[in-house]
């Protein structure tokens with residue numbers, strides 16, 4: 466066999482691109498069509514009243530809460546909206562600090578900034594998630610909440626994090642946008658902390674195009690979230706607003722989920738476990754098949770059985786090796802079809818990484834005055850440039866990320882393994 470690397474002119478492991486990774490979308494079929502049609506035929510696309518309301522969003526909330534194992538669920542129009550509402554429910558505002566990791570999505574930190582609070586980065590550990598010990602070091606008298614982000618389908622040391630939060634009487638918000646369906650030792654992502662959010666945007670494990678969810682076991686948080694997601698007030702069983710409770714005389718941001726979205730999301734929820742199972746099986750098979758290779762370390766996953774499986778992170782000993790490895794993988798044909806995600810070096814992982822977000826590094830505001838210039842926030846002196854999370858930085862500069870599509874077949878999986886082994890043999 467000609468083992469010359471494709472990057473050096475040898476024959477590539479595969480000629481055909483890998484499938485695109487839009488997980489939930491691949492599983493759309495006549496069930497979603499029927500669900501949307503039902504809503505349209507009833508001429509009732511709004512969730513709180515209509516000609517012949519089908520209560521799709523209401524049913525989705527019940528089913529989602531039961532799936533996650535929380536008392537309450539509130540559907541919203543996106544994960545970004547869910548973050549904004551959840552922070553509002555927690556009462557976050559100027560003068561507050563919110564601790565979060567440096568590996569996130571721009572929407573996570575954006576919601577903190579738009580709330581008027583100061584984001585405080587805490588370094589990660591080898592799970593790539595926020596490090597509970599580092600969080601504890603960042604707690605000040607101004608800390609109001611801690612956010613953990615379960616990136617790429619994986620939950621970090623969340624129980625230890627919640628223990629730190631409890632010790633300091635602080636709430637934990639779980640950003641599960643990339644981890645719907647993931648679990649750790651029997652508990653679903655979103656059921657560890659005080660409030661959690663999800664996204665149903667196209668890249669996510671289940672999708673309705675756009676959409677989001679908030680879950681909690683705390684009635685007061687749920688009631689506040691409900692009011693904020695809508696018009697600032699609760700509604701009665703007939704969908705009419707109620708103004709009497711002073712605790713829920715708030716300001717709404719109008720990010721309700723509509724019935725068409727709710728109908729699609731309900732069907733997708735019923736397919737979620739299958740989707741995650743396929744990604745998880747593929748990922749764990751690849752991990753096992755390359756586990757003997759010295760010089761490649763996969764991300765530490767606390768409970769691989771609960772890994773949703775959507776991304777495989779491989780860390781190398783040196784940066785130049787990781788850069789060469791990702792180029793070599795692409796040359797071997799480990800690339801996704803049209804517009805799908807191909808392996809990338811984590812430095813290139815865009816707005817997932819704190820130092821790649823210009824509005825954070827440069828402390829931009831929505832209005833002329835940024836949150837960092839507010840008098841209430843003047844005690845929080847903080848930098849977001851590379852170097853703010855040294856351990857995470859050192860991981861990212863040596864790590865590559867491979868997307869695991871739920872539609873990979875056995876031969877696709879074998880090709881990924883073959884390519885990794887071939888390159889490792891030649892360059893490690």
Ligand SMILES: Cc1ncc(COP(=O)(O)O)c(C=O)c1O
Pocket residue numbers: 543544545546569570572573614640641642643663664665666675676677
């Ligand atoms: C970690 C994380 N948080 C929040 C969001 C925001 O979700 P949405 O795109 O639905 O607004 C995303 C979506 O990409 C995400 O990955």
